[in-house]
Amino acid sequence: MEDDSGAAIHAPLAGPAPSPDDVRRMLAGVIDPELHLSIVELGMVDDVEVSPDGKVKVKVALTTAGCPLRGQIKSEVQSKVRGLPGVTEVDVEYGEMTQEQKATAMQRARWQAREDAEPTEVLATTRVLAVASGKGGVGKSSVTVNLAAALASRGLTVGVLDADIWGFSVPRMLGVEGRLGGAEGKIHPNTVEVPNTLDTNGPAGLLKVVSMGFLVDDEGTALMWRGLILTKAVEQFLNDVRWGEMDYLLIDLPPGTGDIQMGLARMLPQSELLVVTTPAVAAQRVAVRVADMARRSYLKVVGVVENMSEFVAPSGERFAVFGEGGGKALADEISAPLVAQIPLEPSLSEGSDTGRPIALSAPDSPAGVAFHELAAQLVDDLAPPIEMAGCTARILELADQAAAKT
Template identity: 45%
Template sequence: MAVKQMNDFSLTSPESSVTFIAIASGKGGVGKSTVTVNVAAALQRLGKRVGIMDADIYGFSIPSMLGIKEELRKEQNQMHPIEHCGLQVMSTGFFVPDNNPVMWRGPMLGKMLSTFFNDVKWAPLDYMIIDLPPGTGDVALSVHHKIPQCAQLIVTTPSDTASHVAARAGKMALQTNHRILGVVENMSYFEAPSGEKHFIFGQGGGARLAEQLGTKLLAKIQITPFAQEPAEPLALTSIYPSETNNGILFTELAAYISGQK
């Protein structure tokens, strides 16, 4: 799972070692980016050096989810990733003002990915978490090509439709010889103050998907608001505090990924 592709200057250096993990889904709206930022934050809590590459170029959301307001810094024709919440972050959102849409054809998508890999001065990392766009299009294919040993987490909701579509992303990983670490079922249920669980999107989609792909269901993330007091350090982000139920689940998931469990 480790890929020797990183040094102080480029992700393509053969002198350094980094573990690449792509977060994939079959369709949008299942919480793939939420899983991305929380897996990254949980690995960082375990003492790992972690970067996030927002490869969902049309649907970039990582800057907003992390509450990033900083601007990119350039130095000698190289860009520095923005350091935020202990993470190094790079996103198309840093190049697009005022939340304007990205209207590019396929070749431009590949060019932006090349920029992320070759023209960004990444500091040494243990993990690079890549937020893939949903589906099996150009960007996902380019990531598979550029990082042949990248592992994947597949995200779905409990619904039959979401898990059925997510299976395509998983099968793409298998057909390109990428290891599937497991399945994360997001929006699994809502727990009322009484403790009663409400399965708003059905049940069993994550388990069915894991069985279909021959892998494990690693986590079932409940529906919970991100509302926090402004004084809290993670206010305005989509990172679950470590002491919450979801925060604990993501810490356990990170421990599994890093081989600590």
């Protein structure tokens, strides 16, 4: 038997051959490099055979047949098993997990990720939706604000965290002013009550808003922060803000894939991603990187929002100003649903400038209807099943999707 470098894997015989159970106990110390759990706990050890002369054969079921980390797993398996007395040779064979094994591994990894996550003031019962884009100028903040308003108009309590520290714009778009208050060492969000349009006899909705814009003297103030300071600011918004009970927390991320996005995945591993793009090919190609970041961080992409899908003139005539098909192409490429196509109309941008989101000021307009339909989808059709809520081990789900395409 040879290892990946061609060297034979032997150990001096020092006693009787171990039992398969002895080998499995040693393999419990081999940690999957992506899911950070024991390969035994994840159900990746399919079979163990031990011959009387101490030759051990281990069959490892990988998440995908072409797992790029198979060599690392093999090396660690061999190293652990060679530590057992009586082992003369270690042979590692590969297989691929069944669908049932993958589902079980996802469940185990999900709870482990929850346990490992740092505690924050965001309750575990809050559904966290991070709104992301590959580049600026695609209307990501407008989508965040209007979606939050549409959800709140259903009588829900919705938090809005403006995590775009450099380019904060949520306060202006929502028409919210004033410094953040606080008591007992905690920051209190600014709040906006939203009439319940879904049930006029039901409770009003509530927006809880936190932004860097509430902490600077003027919205024209430039924040020349980098790396660690940016991440610390987001940590403070999650740890030091008394968010309280919320149905949803929408996080307006800065464009791209940087420190804030990575910090969010670490602090709120239950987050789901909405990726905003436009019909333009350039925006769509850049947005693919955001989906790749989500995959590497084990965050689920709940859907793609195509903003500025077409221009709606006052006459009702529609024009594909920025081209067509970018949202659908992105959704197909990253195996996520295209959940909304938001038209571009003058009142949408006017509402953002004046603090009157179109989802509230003109809910029957084409864009207003699109935002309310998106909110309804998230509440009904795209709501995560109870057994999947908070899942962060998305690598297995993505592996399934990749396998289905081949």
